[in-house]
């Protein structure tokens with residue numbers, strides 16, 4: 601029962617994240633106008649907005665103009681529906697809220713980065729501010745751990761951006777700072793390490809498969825997202841393995 605409840609809440613959260621992904625890169629408000637079809641502009645009623653179910657019932661197209669609805673909508677609803685109960689039932693209670701916030705953040709950033717090549721300030725700056733505020737008020741982090749995490753995450757990526765002259769975007773820097781703000785200083789090094797490891801392997805893979813050329817820019821947010829999710833679930837095992845390797 602508990603799993604099902606968190607699954608439903610997850611799909612609703614996923615549905616909200618889809619709205620963020622569609623509207624925030626365009627500078628639109630999240631509240632107004634009400635949900636409408638991006639093609640024909642018809643206002644959508646609640647029965648067209650039920651997570652997962654509406655997509656299945658409408659067979660993936662708009663009720664009014666029959667244009668195809670992006671598969672991202674049901675996919676993200678399903679992903680959040682599966683991740684939310686997993687986070688709730690595997691993490692210590694104190695980590696649940698920050699973990700949910702960063703999961704939502706990295707999924708939105710991944711989608712806007714892949715779709716539009718940007719991570720909007722309207723996503724990362726509020727996330728940074730809320731991460732610091734949350735840490736100042738609630739455990740497991742303190743205000744200082746949060747600010748130090750933001751500075752370390754943002755600082756390392758700023759250094760790389762300067763050294764590589766544009767290899768890293770401003771959106772990636774602010775995203776990493778926001779993650780540091782939510783997760784605290786202690787968790788930033790592993791996330792940085794895993795993102796670079798994944799990003800390096802991913803870039804080589806894309807180059808090798810001929811999908812990207814050597815001068816093409818590659819979205820980095822998906823690797824940050826993968827690093828965050830891996831470190832949320834397997835941080836302890838990875839660190840234990842790492843230390844066993846050296847000592």
Ligand SMILES: [Zn+2]
Nearest residue numbers: 637640662665
């Ligand atoms: Zn339509």
